[in-house]
Amino acid sequence: MxxxxxxxxxxxxxxxxxxxxxxxxxxxxxxxxxxxxxxxxxxxxxxxxxxxxxxxxxxxxxxxxxxxxxxxxxxxxAGGARLWPAAGPARWRALTRQALADGITDAAVLVRYEQAVRPEPLRWAQWIEGQWLKIRTALEALERDSLEGVFDIGTISVACALGYLDFRFAEEGWRARLPRLAAWYALISERASLAATRPS
Amino acid sequence: MxxxxxxxxxxxxxxxxxxxxxxxxxxxxxxxxxxxxxxxxxxxxxxxxxxxxxxxxxxxxxxxxxxxxxxxxxxxxAGGARLWPAAGPARWRALTRQALADGITDAAVLVRYEQAVRPEPLRWAQWIEGQWLKIRTALEALERDSLEGVFDIGTISVACALGYLDFRFAEEGWRARLPRLAAWYALISERASLAATRPS
The missing domain is CATH 3.40.30.10 (Glutaredoxin)
Incomplete structure (x- = not known):
């Protein structure tokens, strides 16, 4: 492949x-x-x-x-039902988490395009604020979520979204507001697969 | 629900x-x-x-x-494997078509935001062109695709993407360039489920 x-x-x-x-x-x-x-x-x-x-x-x-x-x-x-739970509540939870995490990343990429690619005089502050509102509301929902002990496509997606925020928007400092999510992310980031693919 | x-x-x-x-x-x-x-x-x-x-x-x-x-x-x-084929080539084809169609819609929505929501002095022609290039290249790929006789989440997504283009960008006139896709879309649009949900 x-x-x-x-x-x-x-x-x-x-x-x-x-x-x-x-x-x-x-x-x-x-x-x-x-x-x-x-x-x-x-x-x-x-x-x-x-x-x-x-x-x-x-x-x-x-x-x-x-x-x-x-x-x-x-x-x-790889045989199925390893990172993608079979049909049932665990699958819908994992896939909705993936959609939430990918939505965070989509919004962050749009902010990045607006701030780093679009010519400066054409930038729209309200658009950037609208994307950040999505990102912050989604992060707050993840703070209330029970991610501990779950490793599937949902939590992989969350880890990759947080990694992207750290990579492009380190100044956002979400950890101070979201200590439970920060602790979960610190732990999962030690996994070899995540450590080997840190964005650069 | x-x-x-x-x-x-x-x-x-x-x-x-x-x-x-x-x-x-x-x-x-x-x-x-x-x-x-x-x-x-x-x-x-x-x-x-x-x-x-x-x-x-x-x-x-x-x-x-x-x-x-x-x-x-x-x-x-509804029992499974009705609009979502079971794991195998038909599933990956349907889901990749869904991603292609949703990607057309995502690009069209971004064009719509740029032209109808963003204040006029902040619009960026190159961004709009970049989104249209995605849309047109994707439509050309669908013209070469074999959609006839397939009704699943992939072709539903294609029909909804084309319906959105007609709804917001009727002036695009894609049918003249893509006769096979136009014939397929005319036929599938007659289905009761699509006829009952035309955008308004």
Whole structure:
């Protein structure tokens, strides 16, 4: 298999963490690329018309995306029901957590585009505030959630979202307000799969 | 169950179409709300901290989101493997199509925000062009795809993405360039579930 990725991408990190946890990392060739929201990558777009990473090319030559699809595919390849609980309350909880975490990351990426890519005179403070409100409300919900002892696609996604916030917005300082989430994140970050894929 | 939705939301439409196809629509109370990317909805946010629709409240009181999670939950509730193929090539194809279609809709929503919500002096033509490039490349990939005879979460998502483009960007006129996709869409749009949920 081949994976289009960048070391900074929080969505590609979910795939790399899953592959490491499932013992599949050695079967995946990593193709590192750089992307910008306003300049497309020709080779990637032949596989994923949206021009987004991660995109996986299977051994059969099929292109799979986005990160939830690739992660579920890898889980099935490793026997199934390992990082993706079977249908039932645990699955809906894990997948809703994944949606919450990916939503945090989506909002953070939009803030990043607004602040680092869009020309300065065209930036809109209210848009940035709206995205931060999503992020902060979602983090507060995670502070009240029971993440301890759970390791699945939901908590992997939460860890990757928090890693991205630390990587791009270290000044946000969410740990002071959310001590339980901070303690959970400190512990899970020690896992080899997360330690090996820290964004850079 | 209760579903937060708006009649214009292409992602909520996926859920409403799925519910109709699965015979579950009568078990879902529809809670219609209006959203803006810069003004949050307090009641919705108590259930979905991201403040996005669709969000489903199950009969057990759990909040589920986003649209793929709710659609898969409804499919399981109706017995499973009806609109979501079981693990295997058909599933990965359906879920990648869903990601492609949802990616078209995401890009179209970003264009809509840029053109209808962001103050005019802050709009960035290059950003809009970048989103349209994603949309058009994805539509061209769908023109080459074999959608005929397939009805699952992948093709439902494609139909809802095209419906949103027609609703917000009728002037785009994609049908002239993509006759095979146009013929497929004309046929699938006649289904009762899609006809009953046309955006307004």
């Amino acid at each position: 081949k994976l289009y990725f960048s070391p900074a991408s929080p969505f590609a990190r979910k795939v790399r963490v899953s592959a490491l946890e499932l013992g599949l990392a050695e079967r995946i060739e990593l193709l590192q690329i750089s992307l910008s929201p306003v300049s497309p990558h020709t080779d990637l777009r032949q596989h994923n018309p949206l021009g987004k990473i991660p995109a996986l090319i299977t051994d059969e030559g099929a292109a799979l995306y986005d990160s939830p699809v690739i992660c579920e595919y890898l889980d099935a390849l | 209760k579903l937060y939705f708006s009649p214009a939301s292409p992602f909520a439409r996926k859920v409403r179409v799925s519910a109709l196809e699965l015979g579950l629509a009568e078990r879902i109370e529809l809670l219609q709300i209006s959203l803006s990317p810069v003004s949050p909805h307090t009641d919705l946010r108590q259930h979905n901290p991201l403040g996005k629709i669709p969000a489903l409240i199950t009969d057990e009181g759990a909040a589920l989101y986003d649209s793929p999670v709710i659609c898969e939950y409804l499919d399981a509730l």
